[in-house]
Amino acid sequence: MRRLPVYLLLDTSGSMRGEPIEAVKVGLASLLASLRKDPYALETVHLCLLTFDREIKELVPLTSLEDFVLPNIETPLHSPTMTGLALERVCYLVDRDVRRTTAEDRGDWRPLMFVMTDGGASDVQLYNAMIPEVQRRGFGTIVGCAAGQRSKPDELAKLCQHVVRLDTMDAHSFGSFFQWVSTAVAAGNQSAGLTSSLELPPPPADINLVC
Amino acid sequence: MSEFQTINQTLFHQWAIPQDHLSCERLLGCLLPVTNYLQTSHSKGKAHGGITPESLIMNVDTCQIDLSQFQACDSEHLVRGTAYTPPEADTEPPGLPTVQADIYSLAAVLYHALTAQPPVAAAVRVKRGVELAIASNFVTQPEEDALRQALSLDPAKRPSSVAEFEALLRRPVAVTSQQPMAADSLQSHSAKPSPPAPGFHQQQPLSAKPQRDWNRAVEKPAPPPEPKVPKVAERVPMNLTKGKLCEIPILSLFPDGGADWQVKFQDLDELGLRLSEDKSSLVGIPIIDGEHVIRVQLHKACDKSPGPSEGLPRSIKVTINPDPAAIWKNLDSNRDDPFWKPDTDKLALPTPAAFIVAASVRGRSHAQEALFRDDDFRITCDGASGWHFIAVADGAGSAKLSRRGSQLACAHAIKHMEEQLRAEPTDEAKVSVAQQAADDEATPEQLRSLAYTWLGGAAQAALKAINDEAEGQEPPRAPKEYATTLLLAAARRTAKGWLVLSFGIGDGGIGLLKRDGSVQVMSTPDSGEFSSETIFLTSKGHWYSTEGIAKRLHVAQVPDFHALVLMTDGITDPLFPTEVSLGDRDVWLSFWTDLWKQVQLTPDNAQADAQLLAWAGFYSKGNHDDRTIALLLPNEPVPEITAET
Numbered sequence: 001m002r003r004l005p006v007y008l009l010l011d012t013s014g015s016m017r018g019e020p021i022e023a024v025k026v027g028l029a030s031l032l033a034s035l036r037k038d039p040y041a042l043e044t045v046h047l048c049l050l051t052f053d054r055e056i057k058e059l060v061p062l063t064s065l066e067d068f069v070l071p072n073i074e075t076p077l078h079s080p081t082m083t084g085l086a087l088e089r090v091c092y093l094v095d096r097d098v099r100r101t102t103a104e105d106r107g108d109w110r111p112l113m114f115v116m117t118d119g120g121a122s123d124v125q126l127y128n129a130m131i132p133e134v135q136r137r138g139f140g141t142i143v144g145c146a147a148g149q150r151s152k153p154d155e156l157a158k159l160c161q162h163v164v165r166l167d168t169m170d171a172h173s174f175g176s177f178f179q180w181v182s183t184a185v186a187a188g189n190q191s192a193g194l195t196s197s198l199e200l201p202p203p204p205a206d207i208n209l210v211c
Numbered sequence: 212m213s214e215f216q217t218i219n220q221t222l223f224h225q226w227a228i229p230q231d232h233l234s235c236e237r238l239l240g241c242l243l244p245v246t247n248y249l250q251t252s253h254s255k256g257k258a259h260g261g262i263t264p265e266s267l268i269m270n271v272d273t274c275q276i277d278l279s280q281f282q283a284c285d286s287e288h289l290v291r292g293t294a295y296t297p298p299e300a301d302t303e304p305p306g307l308p309t310v311q312a313d314i315y316s317l318a319a320v321l322y323h324a325l326t327a328q329p330p331v332a333a334a335v336r337v338k339r340g341v342e343l344a345i346a347s348n349f350v351t352q353p354e355e356d357a358l359r360q361a362l363s364l365d366p367a368k369r370p371s372s373v374a375e376f377e378a379l380l381r382r383p384v385a386v387t388s389q390q391p392m393a394a395d396s397l398q399s400h401s402a403k404p405s406p407p408a409p410g411f412h413q414q415q416p417l418s419a420k421p422q423r424d425w426n427r428a429v430e431k432p433a434p435p436p437e438p439k440v441p442k443v444a445e446r447v448p449m450n451l452t453k454g455k456l457c458e459i460p461i462l463s464l465f466p467d468g469g470a471d472w473q474v475k476f477q478d479l480d481e482l483g484l485r486l487s488e489d490k491s492s493l494v495g496i497p498i499i500d501g502e503h504v505i506r507v508q509l510h511k512a513c514d515k516s517p518g519p520s521e522g523l524p525r526s527i528k529v530t531i532n533p534d535p536a537a538i539w540k541n542l543d544s545n546r547d548d549p550f551w552k553p554d555t556d557k558l559a560l561p562t563p564a565a566f567i568v569a570a571s572v573r574g575r576s577h578a579q580e581a582l583f584r585d586d587d588f589r590i591t592c593d594g595a596s597g598w599h600f601i602a603v604a605d606g607a608g609s610a611k612l613s614r615r616g617s618q619l620a621c622a623h624a625i626k627h628m629e630e631q632l633r634a635e636p637t638d639e640a641k642v643s644v645a646q647q648a649a650d651d652e653a654t655p656e657q658l659r660s661l662a663y664t665w666l667g668g669a670a671q672a673a674l675k676a677i678n679d680e681a682e683g684q685e686p687p688r689a690p691k692e693y694a695t696t697l698l699l700a701a702a703r704r705t706a707k708g709w710l711v712l713s714f715g716i717g718d719g720g721i722g723l724l725k726r727d728g729s730v731q732v733m734s735t736p737d738s739g740e741f742s743s744e745t746i747f748l749t750s751k752g753h754w755y756s757t758e759g760i761a762k763r764l765h766v767a768q769v770p771d772f773h774a775l776v777l778m779t780d781g782i783t784d785p786l787f788p789t790e791v792s793l794g795d796r797d798v799w800l801s802f803w804t805d806l807w808k809q810v811q812l813t814p815d816n817a818q819a820d821a822q823l824l825a826w827a828g829f830y831s832k833g834n835h836d837d838r839t840i841a842l843l844l845p846n847e848p849v850p851e852i853t854a855e856t
Binding site: 002003029033037038039040042043044066070101102103104105106107108109110138140 | 445446447448449450452500501502530532533535536538539575576579738739740741742743784788789790791832833834835
C-alpha cells in the first residue's frame with residue numbers, strides 16, 4: 001500500500017493557550033472529517049501530529065486516516081517555541097517512517113508538511129540550520145501558517161513553499177485554513193514527474209497567501 | 212447455600228479493576244488455613260505436590276478456602292507441565308513432592324492471584340532463558356523479592372519453609388522504596404482476560420495496601436466508602452468503519468474502572484451497536500458513518516430506589532469511517548472538451564498468428580472528480596509482414612492535456628513503425644527496416660540495431676507529433692502539458708518461433724510470460740524515489756540520446772510463449788508493485804490464474820475484450836489510477852502452467 005504521509009506541526013507554546021488552541025482543535029476535527037469523506041484520502045493518507053513548545057511531542061505517530069484518533073492537545077502556561085527542534089524531529093521521523101522506492105520496496109507518495117505557529121522560533125539558530133535538512137527530505141510541499149499578529153511569516157517563508165497568514169486566531173480562521181489543508185492533501189496523490197512540486201489549489205478568500 | 216469457586220475465578224473481577232486489586236496480605240489471610248496445613252504436613256515430612264489454583268476452592272461469601280478440597284488434591288507425584296510446576300518436576304518419571312516444590316507452586320499461585328497472570332513456566336525459563344517478570348505495580352518490593360526467591364529455578368535458593376516464605380512476604384515496606392499504587396496501571400493490565408463491565412464489584416480503598424491488616428479477610432468488610440464517580444473517556448479510543456464488525460472493550464471507555472456504578476448506554480441502536488452478552492464490550496456492525504456521540508447514564512449500583520432514577524449523563528464521541536469502497540463517485544467526464552475520449556476503451560484483434568486483446572479503464576480517482584481517462588492504447592497487425600504492434604501510454608495526472616498526449620503517442624508510434632515497413636532505406640542505413648524486420652536469421656546484435664532504429668524512432672516520432680500539435684494550438688501549449696509515458700512492443704512469428712522487440716519510457720511494465728511459467732521482463736523501470744514519480748516522453752533530456760534509447764530496448768527470441776503483456780502503472784502498482792515482483796514467477800502465476808478466472812482469452816470468445824475490461828476494474832485499496840492492459844497470445848491451445856514447472 002502506498003501511503004501519503006502528512007506531517008502536521010502545531011505550535012503549543014504558552015501564547016496558544018485558551019481560545020487559539022481550542023480553535024485549532026475544532027479545525028483539526030473538521031480537517032479529519034472532511035478528509036474522511038474522500039475515499040482516496042481515506043485509503044492513502046497517513047497523518048503524524050507533532051506539537052512543539054518547550055518540548056516536542058509526537059502526539060500521534062504516522063497513522064492511517066482510518067485509525068487516526070484525535071488526541072487531547074495541551075498547552076503549557078509559559079514556554080518558548082522550539083520550532084527548530086521540531087524540524088529536527090520531523091527529519092528523524094521522515095527518515096524512519098517514509099518509504100522510498102527500491103527494487104524490492106514500493107515508495108510512499110512524497111510527504112507533505114503543514115506548520116502552524118503564532119510566533120517566531122525561540123531557537124532561531126537551530127531553525128535556520130534545519131531548513132536545508134528539511135529540504136533534503138523530499139517533501140511534496142511544505143505549507144506554513146502564520147497565525148495572529150505576532151507571527152512571523154517571513155521566517156516561515158524560508159522553510160515553506162507556501163505561507164498563509166491568519167489575522168485572527170479564531171475558529172473561523174483556523175476552520176478555513178484546515179479546510180484548505182484538506183484540499184491540498186487531496187491533491188497530494190496525483191501522478192507527478194520526477195521533479196515537479198505539488199501545485200496547490202487556491203486558498204479561500206479569507207486566507208492571505210503571503211507567498 | 213454457599214457458592215464455591217476456584218481462587219482465580221473469585222479473583223477474576225478484581226483483576227479487571229486495578230484499584231480493587233487484592234493485596235498480598237489479604238490473600239495470605241485467605242490462605243491461612245492452607246499455609247497452616249502445609250506447615251503441619253511438612254513438619255511430618257509429607258509434601259502436598261498438587262498446589263494449583265484449581266486446588267484452592269474458595270467460598271465466595273466468606274472468602275475462605277475449603278481445606279478439605281485442598282487436602283484431597285494431595286498428589287503422589289508433582290503435577291507436570293503447568294505454570295505452577297517447579298523445574299525439578301519436569302522429569303520422566305515426574306519427581307516426588309518436596310517442601311521446596313510446594314513452596315515454588317505456592318509462590319506461583321500467589322503470583323497468579325496478585326498479577327492476574329501465571330508466571331512464565333519453569334520449563335520455558337530454563338529452555339529459553341526467559342527472565343521472570345513481576346508487574347511491580349501490584350506487589351511491594353519485599354513481596355516481589357520473596358516471590359522471586361520462592362520461584363528460583365534452584366530449589367536450594369528457595370525459602371526453606373512455608374513459614375520463612377510467609378515471613379519474607381510480610382516484611383515491611385521500606386519508606387523510600389514504596390511502589391506507586393495501581394491507579395495508572397491499566398496498561399500493565401492489558402494482557403488480562405476479557406474484562407467485565409463495571410458495576411458489580413465492591414471497591415477497596417487505594418490506601419489499603421501499605422497498611423497491614425492481617426485479619427481483614429476473615430472479618431466483615433468495612434462499609435463501602437461513597438463511590439467516586441468514574442472517569443468516562445471523552446472519545447472511543449478507536450475508530451469504527453461502517454459495515455465492518457467492531458468490538459470496543461468497555462474498560463477502554465472507563466479508564467479507571469467503574470466499581471459500584473451501573474452504566475446505561477443510549478444511542479447504540481442508531482449506530483448499529485449493542486452490549487455484548489458478557490457485558491464486557493460494545494459490539495456490532497456500524498450502520499452509519501460520521502462523527503457521533505454515545506450517551507451514557509451512570510447510576511450508583513447500590514441505588515435501590517424504585518422507579519427510573521436520573522443517572523449522571525455523560526457522552527462519548529466516536530468516529531465511524533465510511534467504507535471507502537462504497538463512497539466512490541462515478542462522474543462522467545466533460546464530453547464538450549476538445550480532447551474528450553470515452554471513459555473506457557477495449558479492443559480484440561484476432562490475427563492469423565495470434566490473438567491481441569486490450570482494455571483501458573478510467574481510474575476511480577479520476578471518476579470521483581469527473582476527470583478524463585488519461586491512459587490510452589493502440590493495437591494493430593500488419594498483414595503483409597506478420598508484425599503485431601502494441602502501444603500503451605499513461606498520461607500524467609498533473610498534466611492538463613495528458614489524455615491527448617497518450618493518444619498521440621500510441622497512434623504516432625505505431626504509425627511510424629508501420630510506415631517503416633514500407634519505407635526505402637535511408638542514406639546512412641544500407642538495409643531498410645523492412646528487410647531487417649523480415650530477416651529470420653538476424654543475429655542478436657542486428658536485432659538490437661533494428662529495435663533501436665525502429666522502436667526508438669517510433670518514440671521520437673511520437674514526441675514529434677506531440678510537439679507539433681502543442682505548437683499548433685491557439686495559443687500554443689507547452690509540450691509538457693501532454694506528458695505521457697509510452698510502452699511499445701512489436702512481435703512476429705518467425706521460422707524459429709517468436710521475435711519480440713520492446714521499448715518503454717516511464718513506469719508500468721512489459722512482461723513476456725513463457726510456457727514454462729518463467730517471465731522475461733521487457734521494460735526498464737523509470738521510477739523515482741517516491742510513488743508515481745517517473746519520466747515522460749516529453750521529458751526529452753531523460754531519454755533522447757543514444758544511451759537513453761539503447762538502455763530502454765529489449766529483444767526476445769523464444770520458441771513460444773503464453774503471453775506478451777503491456778501494462779500501465781494502474782495495473783502494475785497493485786499487481787506488480789516492485790521491480791522485483793515484475794520478474795517473479797509466483798506473482799505472475801497468481802496474476803495469470805486470476806485473469807483466466809474472469810477472462811477467456813481465446814479468439815473464439817467474442818466477449819474477451821469486455822471481460823478484460825471488467826477484470827481491469829478490480830478493487831485494490833489505495834490503487835485507483837487509470838488502468839490499461841494489452842495482451843498478445845500466440846495462436847496455440849493454452850496449456851495450463853503450474854507452480855511446479
